[in-house]
Amino acid sequence: MIVTEKKRIKIRSICNNNPVFFTWFDSKGGLNQWLFYKTQTEVLTTAVNNDFEPRITDLETARGHVFDLSIDAQPSMVVFANVDIEDIEGLKTMFHSNSVEVLMNPATWEVDGAIWQSYRVNPKSFQLYNTDEYTTDVEVTLLKPYINTLQR
Amino acid sequence: MSLVLIQEPKVSVNGHFSNWSAVQMPMVFKFQRQDQQAQMQYSINNNAVIKTVGNVSQYAVVGDRIIYVSGYGVRYLFTITNIQGNNIFTNGISSTMVNGGYVIYIDGKKNYYINTELFDISQNNQYTSVGIIEVKTDTLGIATINVSEWLSSLGLFSNTFDYDQINKAIKGEGGRYQIRTTELFTGSNGVASTLQGVRYWTNSAKQIQEVYGVNMGDYVPTLDDTRLNRAKFLTDFVKPTYFVGFPFSLSFIYSDNLLNKQISRKQDSFDINGSQIGGTDSANLDYAQRFFVNRLMINNALTSSVNEIDVWLESGDDVLGDEVSGGGYVAPGVFEPVQPSPAPPKSPNAHQHQILSELQP
Numbered sequence: 398m399i400v401t402e403k404k405r406i407k408i409r410s411i412c413n414n415n416p417v418f419f420t421w422f423d424s425k426g427g428l429n430q431w432l433f434y435k436t437q438t439e440v441l442t443t444a445v446n447n448d449f450e451p452r453i454t455d456l457e458t459a460r461g462h463v464f465d466l467s468i469d470a471q472p473s474m475v476v477f478a479n480v481d482i483e484d485i486e487g488l489k490t491m492f493h494s495n496s497v498e499v500l501m502n503p504a505t506w507e508v509d510g511a512i513w514q515s516y517r518v519n520p521k522s523f524q525l526y527n528t529d530e531y532t533t534d535v536e537v538t539l540l541k542p543y544i545n546t547l548q549r
Numbered sequence: 550m551s552l553v554l555i556q557e558p559k560v561s562v563n564g565h566f567s568n569w570s571a572v573q574m575p576m577v578f579k580f581q582r583q584d585q586q587a588q589m590q591y592s593i594n595n596n597a598v599i600k601t602v603g604n605v606s607q608y609a610v611v612g613d614r615i616i617y618v619s620g621y622g623v624r625y626l627f628t629i630t631n632i633q634g635n636n637i638f639t640n641g642i643s644s645t646m647v648n649g650g651y652v653i654y655i656d657g658k659k660n661y662y663i664n665t666e667l668f669d670i671s672q673n674n675q676y677t678s679v680g681i682i683e684v685k686t687d688t689l690g691i692a693t694i695n696v697s698e699w700l701s702s703l704g705l706f707s708n709t710f711d712y713d714q715i716n717k718a719i720k721g722e723g724g725r726y727q728i729r730t731t732e733l734f735t736g737s738n739g740v741a742s743t744l745q746g747v748r749y750w751t752n753s754a755k756q757i758q759e760v761y762g763v764n765m766g767d768y769v770p771t772l773d774d775t776r777l778n779r780a781k782f783l784t785d786f787v788k789p790t791y792f793v794g795f796p797f798s799l800s801f802i803y804s805d806n807l808l809n810k811q812i813s814r815k816q817d818s819f820d821i822n823g824s825q826i827g828g829t830d831s832a833n834l835d836y837a838q839r840f841f842v843n844r845l846m847i848n849n850a851l852t853s854s855v856n857e858i859d860v861w862l863e864s865g866d867d868v869l870g871d872e873v874s875g876g877g878y879v880a881p882g883v884f885e886p887v888q889p890s891p892a893p894p895k896s897p898n899a900h901q902h903q904i905l906s907e908l909q910p
Contacts, residue, residue: 398772398774398863398864399779399861399862399863400770400771400772400779400780400807400812400862400863400864401770401779401780401781401782401801401861401862402778402779402780402781402782402861403859403860403861404782404784404788404789404799404859404860404861405787405788405857405858405859406788406789406790406791406799406847406857406858406859406860407788407789407790407791407856407857408790408791408793408851408855408856408857408858409790409791409792409793410792410793410794410853411792411793411794413794416795418792418795418796420708420796422706422722422752423783423784423785424573424753424754424756424785425751425753425754425768425783425784425785425800426571426722426723426751426752426753426783426800426842427782427783427784427785427799427800427801428708428710428722428798428800428844429784429785429786429789430789430790430792430795430796430797430798431790431792432790432792432795483787483788484786484787484788484790486785486786486787487784487785487786487787487789488786489785490785495706496706496707496708498707498708500795500796503795506796510711511708511711511712511796513707513708515707
């Protein structure tokens with residue numbers, strides 16, 4: 398007796414071309430996966446967390462006016478894909494998931510076991526697709542774990 | 550036992566119960582306090598008299614206030630004026646007779662509240678107490694208990710599957726639990742009830758206007774050939790994609806409804822034109838992983854001409870040598886009475902507390 402739906406699964410062979418493989422839990426509690434490949438943009442966003450400006454008493458030896466106490470450094474990655482419209486329903490659950498992880502060893506995971514790292518989807522308003530199209534471009538910015546920086 | 554379970558988060562799916570609920574939503578149990586059953590409420594000299602089932606309880610005392618809830622669910626607040634045999638005479642004004650109902654001794658059982666203890670059940674049937682919920686009843690004697698607030702703390706948000714077996718129960722992506730209740734009031738010993746039936750949760754959220762509300766009935770497989778909408782896999786993808794060489798799994802509920810049947814994964818392959826390649830691939834699932842949310846792996850030994858596959862689950866013969874208990878095993882000590890709390894009861898439902906307080910001296 399058949400006890401579940403018949404789920405159609407697409408099989409896609411992707412050349413080893415900058416693969417970035419994600420998994421995430423959707424609101425139903427199921428784990429999903431998607432592979433972004435080919436082109437990603439690596440970004441580093443920095444911001445001064447705090448600074449101070451000492452009173453300069455000796456202009457001859459002073460080394461500067463303003464000194465940073467600490468700098469925030471947030472690496473992120475922008476991934477792109479052109480996907481079928483039918484994939485959007487599943488892919489968009491990644492945009493509001495609080496459990497996005499990326500496979501850190503895509504070349505060796507089958508031997509060494511998968512190593513995952515948590516990324517966060519940068520919240521924004523996503524334009525998902527136009528209803529008269531069969532495919533759509535997806536662009537997502539994912540925040541990586543921040544860099545621990547020096548503090549004065 | 551004077552507590553009656555009147556509502557719990559289970560639904561009927563084409564005649565089969567689904568005991569699986571989304572833990573990110575309220576999972577509400579309601580208990581009806583019924584201190585003593587009533588045969589009827591009748592009238593003498595326009596005063597209400599309640600005829601109880603059996604002798605009038607020791608908690609009925611002349612001068613005390615009681616609540617009589619009629620067979621129609623209408624609530625009356627009376628004061629006892631006399632007790633004779635199995636008749637409680639009251640000052641309530643009544644000229645009618647109503648069959649059935651029950652009595653709540655609000656003065657006889659002062660400071661009444663209910664302890665609900667919640668047990669998480671592991672895959673090897675070990676019971677762990679998650680916590681105790683103290684709740685007061687409302688004016689109709691109904692206690693409302695939301696267990697999701699406790700169970701949701703057991704949710705898992707990391708991918709822990711090793712992709713090394715056909716199916717694997719992942720505790721935290723779902724789980725199972727039981728509750729038991731203890732009635733407590735001034736002077737009581739607090740004897741715990743037996744456990745309610747095993748219930749299940751998934752680490753899920755449901756949306757407004759979804760069928761079955763907080764219940765996961767849409768995703769719970771049942772042994773039902775007449776069911777039109779078979780249980781869904783836990784994904785929003787219309788067609789998930791398996792990227793060759795990368796991890797892939799489908800999440801599904803390995804439900805208690807599948808009893809002790811051997812479940813197998815079926816798989817058909819199709820080429821780019823939609824024509825089937827070869828026959829149906831079949832592989833048995835690991836029966837020991839049942840009662841939890843599972844990950845299902847596909848048979849990824851695919852030829853390069855395979856463009857799409859269909860995957861589904863089928864039930865087969867009974868699994869021999871294993872009696873499905875539904876988690877009925879209980880570890881020693883679980884049934885020991887809960888000690889009454891010396892502290893005054895704390896109600897998580899302040900509104901209910903307030904309503905009842907209006908009736909108490």
